[in-house]
Amino acid sequence: MxxxxxxxxxxxxxxxxxxxxxxxxxxxxxxxxxxxxxxxxxxxxxxxxxxxxxxxxxxxxxxxxxxxxxxxxxxxxxxxxxxxxxxxxxxxxxxxxxxxxxxxxxxxxxxxxxxxxxxxxxxxxxxxxxxxxxxxxxxxxxxxxxxxxxxxxxxxxxxxxxxxxxxxxxxxxxxxxxxxxxxxxxxxxxxxxxxxxxxxxxxxxxxxxxxxxxDAPAAPAARAQPAPRVRARAARQQPSPFGINPVRLPRPQGQSSGSEGSRASRQSRPLNAEPSFDQRNSPDARRESTPRRAMENVTQAVQDELMGSLDYKLATSNVNYVQSRRDVQYFPSSLSTFTPTTSRVARIPLTSGMDFIDPESVKIAFRVRNTDGGGGQVFPGSFEGNCFIKRVQLFSNGQRTDDISEYGRCCWLYSLLKPQEWYNGRAYEGFYPTNLGNPPAILDGNYRDVLIPPTLIGLFQSGKMLPPQLNLVLEIEFAEAADALWPGGTGSASYSIENVRVLASQVTLDSALVESFNKVLLSGRSLVFSYPTMHTQVSSIPAGTSQHSVTVARAYTKLMGAFVTFKDDDDALGEVMNLEYPAVNGQLEYQMQLGALQFPRYPMASLAEHHHFLEIMAGTYDSKIKNMRLNRLEFEDTQFIAAFPVERVPKHPLSGISTRSGDLARFTFKNLQPDRAQKLYIHLISYQIVTLSGAGVSVLD
Structure with a gap:
């Protein structure tokens, strides 16, 4: 070739x-x-x-x-x-x-x-x-x-x-x-x-x-033979929808998953005549069968779970590492009686020895006694004992972890966001309202004992047991009489606060568990406590103005949002309970600007929008809040709260906005009714972290 x-x-x-x-x-x-x-x-x-x-x-x-x-x-x-x-x-x-x-x-x-x-x-x-x-x-x-x-x-x-x-x-x-x-x-x-x-x-x-x-001769034709017997192969299992569930897809109706049922289904024929090719491929048949089959495939592919009523295991786990629990009381280190005109600061060390403090059991307790002597009555400023407190600070190893000013007003704001049932429980431990809806009066020479939960003290709301290495000290500053009492009642301003103490429960843990915590601290690692905290700033509104702007310069790593309230000095509800709505014809317009960002994107100008953003901000501050006890008549009159949520993802604190770069928070309000409100309270909510290590306590905000 x-x-x-x-x-x-x-x-x-x-x-x-x-x-x-x-x-x-x-x-x-x-x-x-x-x-x-x-x-x-x-x-x-x-x-x-x-x-x-x-x-x-x-x-x-x-x-x-x-x-x-x-x-x-x-x-x-x-x-x-x-x-x-x-x-x-x-x-x-x-x-x-x-x-x-x-x-x-x-x-x-x-x-x-x-x-x-x-x-x-x-x-x-x-x-x-x-x-x-x-x-x-x-x-x-x-x-x-x-x-x-x-x-x-x-x-x-x-x-x-x-x-x-x-x-x-x-x-x-x-x-x-x-x-x-x-x-x-x-x-x-x-x-x-x-x-x-x-x-x-x-x-x-x-x-x-x-x-x-x-040149080859043709092959002879094959002789006719009977049709061959064809043995059918089993159909392959179809993949589950979306490829995420390993459960087998459901078989057609009338066919079981067992071998006997499979053989029976192959040998038996349906009683009804099988539809023709045209009937199966008609548009009506496709519209009826395709959604039903798709729905059945998706629903039947979900794994089965045992119902709770059929689960007979114990629902709780053992806590044998907790050896004992006892109730204790902590008293001020100096005075035990305080008046609004003399000594107003009480420092209470929370020393627990080697035990842990259960934060859910902490309550602030004191007694309010009427010392008028002339028959005058004392009318508390709200239904809770918080109205007698001006400021609360919490220190850990000398570091201030919480500082909440205007404590009585902030607690009243928080109570408006909670359900009515929760508030009724707090009123039993404070000053339960009368039939007229006013706080009850304390007669001359009488007293009333109150218990106050530390709802706004973040370290007590972190959900973590407080180890003794924190060395906590609670500092309470009591309010003046003008801020603590209800101005609507013609009562006396002579009273004293006695028997101040903190109620709590101490937990004794197993020695091996305590030793493991000590090893963690000595090895350079830290115990972390995270929680939202509130910082309040007060601003005065000029007389006769219908538009007002306030600039707040404070650096936060994670700013979650802000609440804004107004106060009318002439209102009968007083310093704590008055949250005025100073709008012209109910059309208050406001917006918050943080650097180049605006919250919300368009100014709010109606009560419906105000309430919508208030619900978002309430869940941001406390994720357990599901409904609020506010009603419409109060909200558009003397119980108004403006809210500015700034989180990228609501109820996710770490998605807050940082103001460390020097961005100023500017609040702008328009359509204000002149001289209806004289003060403006800005309550900034930020996320804070406290770390406890062998070197001490660090506060990160």
């Missing part, structure tokens, strides 16, 4: 050229080969790119016979034919192998005689043993086919002469022909194994050997 080159590169001959050269035994011309290598049906030649087996390195001439095995010439064990077409499969395979022998050119007579004997023996075995004999005969034919090139090469001098000048290419040509026979035999056997009726040859007979089929 002459070597062809295109653009300086050698061109590999295609499949038809090689077969044409083998058939004619001489030099092959590309144009003539392409003209001759056209099948009986005009099928085109195969592509030039051969499988990986045909592109293997060429073998020497003496390894030409082993090239058939290396190229997978004819497989050793033949594939069994289909169960219903065993005779036809064997007959057709023998006919095709005979065609390959005649197509390859003249060969030794001994080889052809051996092939005829093998054919006769195979037919006899088919008559005797049926399908099993056919498998054995095809296997023998495969072994004879692998030895056939050796006999052809040894018995024909002319054949050898034609391959003499090929040299090392003879092994590649033999491997090529053997691989073509292997493809033909494998496809034929596979088609009969799969039970395809009338399965004929593969791609080698119809495409690759198109040029050689011109």
């Amino acid at each position: 002459e070597e062809r080159r295109e653009f300086g590169f050698r061109v590999r001959p295609n499949f038809g050229q090689v077969l044409g050269y083998i058939q004619e035994g001489g030099a092959h011309h590309p144009g003539a080969a392409e003209a001759q290598c056209v099948g009986l049906h005009g099928l085109p030649l195969p592509p030039r790119r051969f499988p990986a087996e045909l592109r293997a390195p060429q073998r020497p001439a003496d390894a030409a016979h082993r090239g058939l095995r290396a190229g997978r010439g004819l497989p050793g064990p033949a594939l069994p034919p289909g169960p219903a077409q065993g005779d036809a499969a064997a007959e057709e395979l023998l006919q095709r192998q005979q065609q390959r022998l005649w197509r390859g050119g003249p060969g030794p007579g001994a080889a052809h005689g051996r092939l005829r004997r093998l054919r006769a023996r195979a037919r006899g075995q088919l008559r005797e043993s049926g399908i099993q004999a056919a498998e054995t005969a095809i296997a023998g034919l495969g072994r004879a086919g692998r030895r056939l090139p050796t006999a052809l090469a040894a018995g024909s001098s002319g054949w050898t002469g034609r391959f003499a000048f090929l040299g090392r290419r003879r092994g590649a040509a033999a491997a090529l022909v053997g691989t073509a026979w292997a493809i033909e035999g494998g496809l034929t056997a596979a088609s009969h194994l799969m039970g395809f009726p009338g399965g004929g040859g593969g791609g080698t007979d119809r495409v690759g050997g198109a040029a050689a089929l011109c």
Whole structure:
């Protein structure tokens, strides 16, 4: 075969050229080969790119016979034919192998005689043993086919002469022909194994050997056989919706998940007639079935969980590490009686020894005694004892962790955000209102004991047990009489505060647990307490103004928002309970600007918007707040609260805004009714962290 080159590169001959050269035994011309290598049906030649087996390195001439095995010439064990077409499969395979022998050119007579004997023996075995004999005969034919090139090469001098000048290419040509026979035999056997009726040859007979089929006799038609028995395979399990739930999808109705139910469902037929193809694919049927199936797939894929009423395990866990719990009282370190005109500051150390303090049990207690002596009555400023407190500070190892000024007013604001039931419980421990809705009066010479929960002291609301290493000190500053009493009552301002103390519970832990906490502190690690805290700033509103702006310059790492309240000095509710709504025709407009940001984006100008943002800010300050005890008449009159939430995600404190870069918070109010409010209270809410370590206490705000 002459070597062809295109653009300086050698061109590999295609499949038809090689077969044409083998058939004619001489030099092959590309144009003539392409003209001759056209099948009986005009099928085109195969592509030039051969499988990986045909592109293997060429073998020497003496390894030409082993090239058939290396190229997978004819497989050793033949594939069994289909169960219903065993005779036809064997007959057709023998006919095709005979065609390959005649197509390859003249060969030794001994080889052809051996092939005829093998054919006769195979037919006899088919008559005797049926399908099993056919498998054995095809296997023998495969072994004879692998030895056939050796006999052809040894018995024909002319054949050898034609391959003499090929040299090392003879092994590649033999491997090529053997691989073509292997493809033909494998496809034929596979088609009969799969039970395809009338399965004929593969791609080698119809495409690759198109040029050689011109002189080959036609194969006899297969005899008619009964339809093969097809064994249905089990359907694959469909993936669950969205790929997130490993639960198997529900089976169709009437089919269980067990093996018996599956067999029954396959063997039984529905009573009703099966819908036709047009009925199943009609638009109405698709609209009805698709949403229902999708809904069932999604709902049935949810995992089953045991109901709480069927779970008989204990709902609580053991706390054996808590050895004991006892109620204690902490008293001021100096005075025990305070008046609004003399001493007003009480310092109470909360020393617990080696025990932990339960913050939920902490209450501030004192007694209010009427010391008028002339029959005058004392009217508290609110229904809680907080009205007698002006400022509260909490210190830990000398570091101030909480500082809340205007404590009575802030507690009243917080109580308006809580439910009515919660507030009624607080009133039982304070000054329960009379039938007229006013705080009850304390008669001359009488007294009233009150308990105050530290609702605004952040460290007590962190939900963590307070270790003794904190060394807490609570400092309480009592208010003046004008701020603590209700101005609506013509009462006396002579009273005293006695028996000041802090009620709490101490918890004794197991020594091993206490030792583990000590190791944590000594190793340089910290105990972290985080909570929201409130800082209040008071501003005066000029007389006769209808627009007012206030700028607050304070740096916070996480600013959560702000509350703003107004006060009318002439109102009868007093310093604590008066939260005035100074709007003109109920259209107060306000907005907060923090650097380049505005909260809200558009100014609020209606009561509905005011209440909406108040609900958001209430949940930001205390996530346990679900509903508020405010009513509309109070909200638009003397119980108004303006809210400015600034969190990027409500109820997520760490999403607050930082003001450490020097941004100023500017509050702007418009449509104010002149002279209706004289004071403005800004209550800033920030997130604060307190860390306790072996080096001491650090406060991060």
